[in-house]
């Protein structure tokens with residue numbers, strides 16, 4: 001199935017002192033979703049933002065908030081992020097004891113559920129989750145920081161996930177996150193990704209460059 005390529009800029013690379021304005025700027029520049037990286041200094045070695053900030057950003061855009069949770073334990077925070085305005089909540093299997101239950105919990109909140117595969121986590125992890133997820137996220141860097149280099153062998157995992165999605169016959173988005181730029185984006189798309197997360201490559205050059213950056217990442 002050929003789908004339009006969606007761009008989900010990671011606001012981790014935005015100017016945190018002007019986060020509302022930055023969200024409005026990428027919205028006006030033509031992004032599709034807004035990727036919000038939530039880090040706790042425990043599951044990953046960095047601390048970013050919580051539900052209060054997601055809630056404060058919500059009035060700045062009507063585009064889907066794609067909330068990538070890198071926190072452990074994760075289950076106790078799902079309701080707060082849904083109430084704050086998340087449209088998609090994506091979780092790491094390593095962030096809680098029962099990933100299947102976590103996915104069901106997210107869906108019960110009326111939010112789309114995503115599962116993230118770290119670079120060392122095999123696609124096979126999805127075998128018994130694929131019937132329930134709305135999104136699969138392949139991490140092409142180890143989670144925790146923006147500006148890292150794309151890990152090449154994750155292209156093979158994107159291909160494997162694309163095959164699993166096709167076989168499932170379900171409407172599942174395949175997202176890639178980490179080191180996406182004008183060199184890696186077309187290769188991730190060729191491997192089967194249809195949602196590109198891009199922090200550094202969206203925000204470089206400041207607000208006047210966002211529209212061009214997004215258009216080029218999309219391949220046009």
Ligand SMILES: O=C(CO)[C@@H](O)[C@H](O)COP(=O)(O)O
Pocket residue numbers: 010012013035037068141142143144145146147148177178179180197198199200201
């Ligand atoms: O989840 C993460 C990092 O953990 C990402 O969303 C990064 O924020 C992407 O940044 P770039 O690699 O595009 O700079």
Ligand SMILES: [Co+2]
Pocket residue numbers: 010035036037068177197
């Ligand atoms: Co992310």
